[in-house]
Amino acid sequence: MVSAVWKLESARITAALVRLVRDVGAAEELAQDAMVAALEQWPAAGIPDNPAAWLTTVARRRAVDRIRRAEREERRQAVLARELETTEPGDGRRGGTDEGDGDEPADILRLLLLTCHPSLPTQARIALTLRLLGGLTPEEIARDLLLDTTTVTRRIAEGKRLLALQRVDFTAAPAPEELGERIGAALEVVYLVFNEGYAATSGEDLIRPDLCLTALRLGRLLARLAPREPEAQALVALMELQASRQAARTGPDGEPVQLHEQNRGRWDPLLIRRGFEAMLRARDLLAARRSTGERAGQPGPYLLQAAIAVCHAQAPTAEETDWLQIAALYQALAHLLPTPVVQLNRAVAVGRAHGPQAGLDLVDALHLEPTLQDYHLLPSVRADLLLRLGRTAEAQTEFRRAAGLTRNDAERTFLLRRADVLGIATSGPELGAAADAFLAQAGLDASSRRSYAQTLRRLRTGLGDTAALAQVTADQIARVFHTAWGEAAPATWNRHRAALRSFCAWAGHAALADAVPRRTAPATAHRSAPTGPELRALLRDLAIPARDRALWRVLLESGATVTAVLALDVEDLDLPRDRARSGRAFVCWRPETTLLVSELTERRARGPLFLSARRPAPARTPADAADLCPETGRRRLSYERAEFLFKQASRRIDPAGRGFTLRVLRTGT
Amino acid sequence: MRYLMTARSTETTPAPDEKLFTEMAAFVEEMTAAGILLATGGLAPEGVRLVSRGDELTVTDGPFAEAKEAVAGFALVEVGSKEEAVELARRFRRIVGDGESIVQQVFGP
Incomplete structure (x- = not known):
């Protein structure tokens, strides 16, 4: 109680x-x-x-x-x-x-x-x-x-x-x-x-209703508290509509039932109605914004996703689904959220709206996407499209590959059943069995076996354990290599390549041994920008003076120009709001940076925010009094000096050893 | 999980007044906005009764003798536990005064 x-x-x-x-x-x-x-x-x-x-x-x-x-x-x-x-x-x-x-x-x-x-x-x-x-x-x-x-x-x-x-x-x-x-x-x-x-x-369970209920409550709460926000209403609509299909999403044995095969009679009409109501409120809010010429008058990602859910909910049968509309909504969504998963969903919609070949073209464009290489829905979507194109043998391989990738038992059974129904007997040895036999050779030493196993594991998840070895093409292998190790160092690439050649020679498929070329030069030209994790490590290095770290963080988080940030004065700061006034605009940063910035202002009420470390010699006193701190007599940090310091510090994260310019911070990695 | 709450009037149930309507409207609005109340309504005292026995179906128009025991209103709620449903029914009873409510879990669809 x-x-x-x-x-x-x-x-x-x-x-x-x-x-x-x-x-x-x-x-x-x-x-x-x-x-x-x-x-x-x-x-x-x-x-x-x-x-x-x-x-x-x-x-x-x-x-x-x-x-x-x-x-x-x-x-x-x-x-x-x-x-x-x-x-x-x-x-x-x-x-x-x-x-x-x-x-x-x-x-x-x-x-x-x-x-x-x-x-x-x-x-x-x-x-x-x-x-x-x-x-x-x-x-x-x-x-x-x-x-x-x-x-x-x-x-x-x-x-x-x-x-x-x-x-x-x-x-x-x-x-x-x-x-x-x-x-x-x-x-x-x-x-x-x-x-x-x-x-x-x-x-074990595909759905945990308690968590859905909590999320719906929080969503409704937020929508009530921010009544003028179309995206809040849209999220409620999206969740209600998705929740309305909860009962129909799993079959009697707990296996997932795909949207177009669901029994629409089990969709919850009450939740659908509430979803529609929330959607209408979202649309009204958006229309009101547009009519007053407010910015953000365009539909946001939740509104687009809710609109897609509305299309499904409105279709009396799967066949009557308005796929043209859904494909158009996905295109708009992919524009806002260009994630691989959204692209994949878009491919499904396009496959329904404009035919399987159009869908397959989109899926194949995603094939090199590293984040999707272990995502079982990629091969399973591809299998569906291949099946509709009559390319049954390829579809079967893709279903099996999907089955090998999913972590959900019910789903694996389901995918294998779909593959078996196609009933094509594979000819010759299968990839998985061949790889196992290759690794079991007596002549391999333990470290080679480990190394080869790593390469082959990637090949197996990429092509499917049941792929017939005789039907594997050089293109397929090249694709797996590019997805998995396209960004890796040449030495790594060549190690995997050697393992592949060794396996192909053993299996008697010499033609495949040349599927990928040897790499000599670095895979990409000199990097013009450091990676996010490298930068963050640099910004957290306490050995670097607080002033420099504060400057770099403000540049990275605000996207403001170096000149504008160096020109900031203590009087411009609005620390409670994590920002500073710069002309008629604001330079904004994340709240944790405020601590660092406030360190720079200690006991100073005015003058340049970023100061040079030393007092200028009398002869070098700047002409502009605004560049001199009235309290410490120190000068404003110059662009040249700031640039030099960053170059020095960033050398260790630059493979070329030259260091980076401050501009890489601005472009935000 | 869903629960259906039905309310019955008893002899001491007060007649609804302005205050009750205002409080009830606010309660319904709050619960709907919170996503808890799925559907609600009051029921007319008269109705049609259908009784089937073997092949025979009898249809009788109301009102019925034991009108006092007829369901006067219902609410369908989506909650996380039976206790939450009971707490909601408790709030409802505080607003309407004397009478009785029954809370039953709904299965399906």
């Missing part, structure tokens, strides 16, 4: 507490205390008339006690001063009634945007959101996400720790120009939670 009330009420109770104590961790503790009190008192005293109000009152009373205690200890006087100043005059009801403040929705929205803060790692965002807004215990979260409780507890603690570092304003809403982006981050978290429940990637 206590936990049921808690699930329904925790978001608003915690949100109000966060505002009162201005600390997410403390608010969570207070809320927990209230729940423990309920667990102790309700069984004896009986369930109160209004359990939610009871919990709120107890938690608030404890929060006020806590603040008073802090006051006595004179540790948090400043906080209290602010508290009194901002709440007393306009909010005389505080503490007097059990009801929430008039600002309750704003409190909850603020908390939701906080737990979905872009500066937190995704996993911490999910855990913290489920904990504080979903009202789930760490045990429940662990069960839903198939993790152990310790991991979840750690993620929650990490999230709270990072939030504490943010020095966020717990009473103000984000700046309008930031709000859209922050809501986007929250929508992302909600959809991740939904997908984890809807398309369980591992485990």
Whole structure:
């Protein structure tokens, strides 16, 4: 009973507490205390008339006690001063009634945007959101996400720790120009939670309804709190429509049933209706934006995905699906979200709308995509298209390859059945068996065997274990090599190539041995930019002066020009909002960078933000007084010097040993 | 999981007034927006009764003698547990006053 009330009420109770104590961790503790009190008192005293109000009152009373205690200890006087100043005059009801403040929705929205803060790692965002807004215990979260409780507890603690570092304003809403982006981050978290429940990637069940329900609740909450945001409504529509197919998505043995084969009579009409309603609201909001000429008047990714779901829901039978419309929507979506998975879905739609060959052309363009090389849906989509083109033998191979890649038992059985139905007997030895025999040779030493096995494993997942060796082509092998090792060093490439040649010679397919050329020069010309991880490691190197790291991070995160950033003055800073004014625009950075930037301003109220390390000799005093710090007498850091320092520092991440120019930061890697 | 809540009036059930309508409207709106309330409505006291026995089907027009025990309203809710459904029914009863509610899990579709 206590936990049921808690699930329904925790978001608003915690949100109000966060505002009162201005600390997410403390608010969570207070809320927990209230729940423990309920667990102790309700069984004896009986369930109160209004359990939610009871919990709120107890938690608030404890929060006020806590603040008073802090006051006595004179540790948090400043906080209290602010508290009194901002709440007393306009909010005389505080503490007097059990009801929430008039600002309750704003409190909850603020908390939701906080737990979905872009500066937190995704996993911490999910855990913290489920904990504080979903009202789930760490045990429940662990069960839903198939993790152990310790991991979840750690993620929650990490999230709270990072939030504490943010020095966020717990009473103000984000700046309008930031709000859209922050809501986007929250929508992302909600959809991740939904997908984890809807398309369980591992485990026994294909669907975990509890998680879907939690995501739907969070989505609806967000849509209510941000009523002018079309994407929030669209996400609700998308989730309702997907959830409406839940019962039809699995067959009697738990195997997945593809959309076009689902029994539409099992789709839930109530959820479909609610999805349509949310979609209409999203469209109205978008139309309203367009008519007022607001920016962002274009449909966002959730609206497009919801529109696709609407097309499916409107079709009385699979055959009557409006594939032309769906293909067009996918094209628009691929424009916004050009991910391989979206491209693959687009290929399916195009295959239905414009014929299997058109679909196959799109799929084949994805074949070199490294992120898809282990994705079972790529060969399975390809198999479907090949089958419709009458290329049965190839389709069979692709079905088997897909079966080898999926991690879900029910799905594997299903794919193998589809392959077997095609009933083509393979002639000659199969790749998997041949590879096993090759590796089992007596003459191989252990290290060669390990190395060869690595190459062959990639070849087997790429071509399928059951591919007939006699039918493997040089092109197919070249494709696997390019996908797997296209970016690798020449030595790696050549090692795999040697393994391939050795295997081909053994198997008597000498023609295939030359499928891939030897590489001598580096695979690509000198890299003009370092990779993201290399840059991030450099920016975290504490041996580098804070000034330089701050400059680099601001450049990387803001995308502003080097000249504009070096021209910033201390007076331009707006640290609470993680930005600085630059002319009529703002240079914005991520909240964690603010800590670093604030270090540079210590005890200075004006003058250049980035200073050179030394005082200029009298003869070299700059002509422009604005370039001299009035407090330290030091000069503004020059472009040349800044460039030199970055080159020096980035040498170690440049294979050519030359170092990079500051411009690589701006282009954002 | 889904639950159907049905409400019946009893002899002491008060007649609905303005306050009840306002509170109920706010409650329904909140629960709908939260995605909990899927469908709800009040039921007319009269109705048609169909009774089949063997091959015989009797159709009778209401109202019926035990009108007081007829279902007066229903709500279909989507919740995470039976306890959540009961808590919602509790809130509903606080608004409408005397009477009785029955909460049953719905299976399917």
